[in-house]
Amino acid sequence: MEVDTPNVLEVRNLQVNLNTGTGLVSLLEPVHFQLGKGRVFGLVGESGSGKSITCKAILQLLDQRRMEVSGSVRLNGRELGSLSSEEMRCIRGKEIGCIMQNPMNAFTPVFTIGAQFIETLRTHTGLSKRQARERATAALADMNLPEPGKLMRMYPFQLSGGMLQRVMIAISMCLQPALVIADEPTTALDVVNQLKVLRELDRLRMEYGTSILLVSHDLGVISQMADEVAVMYKGNIVEQAEVYELFNNPQHKYTRELLQARPRSSKALSPL
Numbered sequence: 001m002e003v004d005t006p007n008v009l010e011v012r013n014l015q016v017n018l019n020t021g022t023g024l025v026s027l028l029e030p031v032h033f034q035l036g037k038g039r040v041f042g043l044v045g046e047s048g049s050g051k052s053i054t055c056k057a058i059l060q061l062l063d064q065r066r067m068e069v070s071g072s073v074r075l076n077g078r079e080l081g082s083l084s085s086e087e088m089r090c091i092r093g094k095e096i097g098c099i100m101q102n103p104m105n106a107f108t109p110v111f112t113i114g115a116q117f118i119e120t121l122r123t124h125t126g127l128s129k130r131q132a133r134e135r136a137t138a139a140l141a142d143m144n145l146p147e148p149g150k151l152m153r154m155y156p157f158q159l160s161g162g163m164l165q166r167v168m169i170a171i172s173m174c175l176q177p178a179l180v181i182a183d184e185p186t187t188a189l190d191v192v193n194q195l196k197v198l199r200e201l202d203r204l205r206m207e208y209g210t211s212i213l214l215v216s217h218d219l220g221v222i223s224q225m226a227d228e229v230a231v232m233y234k235g236n237i238v239e240q241a242e243v244y245e246l247f248n249n250p251q252h253k254y255t256r257e258l259l260q261a262r263p264r265s266s267k268a269l270s271p272l
């Protein structure tokens, strides 16, 4: 018997307008997509096409005084638009993990990695300080980060971007959110660290069934990671398909241009 599994994320008619003071400018035309459990949905497109605006609208992180957001975002069937900002704060982190392009922004510079990891775990779980410390140290070790005990005592500026990204993934491993939004998680990294971060993201999906919304302008990254892809252009999704379909049989002119503009090294669909 086929079991009807609801989508983890359902985005319907999500639209964003910027209020300029003299009128409204559309930043995101109504977009629709959905994401099943353990699936990776790639958002691809050139700079300024609306990928980050889409993520921030889902997370309700846009400045409400300047941006008008409409449409529906459902997480496991629950409408996020009707939640209070306090409820949304709980959802971010616990139910939706965020991994952003510049991981330094996700950490407070004056507290150690350990203090911030423990605080995050304790905010979202009933763990004692000691239990949270043990969980955090184990998660860092699991992320193949060297000397996790020492790392817990270090400050964010003492870690590389790739290490900070893996700390963010370690936090998600502990909290096991239903959805992780990863906005250009590897853009600022060298090739070796890119691969490590992508591997760990993939493990998050495989081991915990986490669904991942993966934003990248890099088609190589998308081809390795995503099950389904939406191509964004000027605030619209112009094409959406399963990853092999999109790469082998692109329908939209812009998608074909994007594929042709790929550097040669990312043309091969290399497995992780």
Ligand SMILES: Nc1ncnc2c1ncn2[C@@H]1O[C@H](COP(=O)(O)OP(=O)(O)OP(=O)(O)O)[C@@H](O)[C@H]1O
Binding pocket: 018, 027, 045, 046, 047, 048, 049, 050, 051, 052, 053, 054, 217
């Ligand atoms: N805070 C903001 N205020 C005004 N306009 C903004 C703001 N953030 C983004 N925009 C505009 O919204 C549009 C979409 O931007 P967005 O950041 O979503 O692009 P993107 O596809 O994520 O690009 P990138 O890959 O460079 O991050 C752009 O025209 C951008 O200038």
